[in-house]
Amino acid sequence: MKRLGIIGGMGPEATSDLFLKIIRHTPAKKDQEHIPIIIDNYPQIPDRTAFLKGLGESPLPYLLESIRRLEKCNVDYLCMPCNTAHYFLDELRKTTKIPFISIVESTLESLVKSKKSYNKIGLMATDGTFIGKIYHRVFEKEGVNIVNFNTSIQQAIMDSIYTLKCGKKDEAVKLFIEVFSKIIDEGYDCLIAGCTEIPILLPYIEKSSIDIYDATELLALKAVELCYRG
Structure with a gap:
């Protein structure tokens, strides 16, 4: 069994969500059969979308700092539960010998394996993920095209994301329910x-x-x- 290192804190609840999903998908019959995981919960990593909009500090030095800490823990694989931070994935991979599991590549792999033919694929993500073409670049290499939302829907998605990040979950849920109904009306399958x-x-x-x-x-x-x- 291999040890997993997680670059976390972007945000903390999202990191917790990944941890719980790993536990739930691990077919362990006792504690000792679960995957050993080291989580570097580092919320001080600067906002990824703000940087990509030219409005904030680069997260890259902080991501590298997190990797250095995880390397000292002798992890066998790395990952990070933040899609926008994958803008830096190529640079991160160049700085470490530890294999880096990509959330974008994992998603594409699942979509391709489904062998389903979709007419209209939408991406619920931050503005930074769109600015950095983080999914578009990887998906388009495999002939998978994403149809961007209109400005109103994208802003509502951003509002729901950042409302949740600031701890207002009930308000974030309300915003998300409203925007999701609009997405359905746009014909995404x-x-x-x-x-x-x-x-x-x-x-x-x-x-x-x-x-x-x-x-x-x-x-x-x-x-x-x-x-x-593995």
Whole structure:
């Protein structure tokens, strides 16, 4: 069994969500059969979207600092439950010999394996994820195209994400329920929860015919595959 290192704190609740999903997907029959995990919960990492908008400090030195700490813990794999931070993935991979599990690549792999043909794929993510083309660049190499939301819907998604980040969960849920109904009206048949706050809000929406890919859960499944079964 391999040891997993998690660059966490972006945000803390999203990190907790990944940890719980790894536990739930690990077919352990007793404590000792679970994956050993080291979480570097580092909320002081600067806001990724603010940086990509040219409004804040670069998160890269902080991400590298987290990697250095995890290297000292002798982890076998790295991952981070923050989609926007994957803008720096190539640079992070160059600085460490530890294999880095990508939340974006894990999501694409699952979508491709489904062999489903979608007419309109939407990405529920931060503005930073769109600015950095974090999903678009990886997906388009495999011929998978994302149809961006209109400005109003995207702003409402951002509002729900950052309302949750500041601890106002009830308000965030209300905002998300409202914007999700608008997304349904736009005719999307596939959605990617491409911000790690979004899966925390998903349980509060009514079931629909839209296929939703929870990127956090898919990262958890990939981590279990590599660390538990690998």
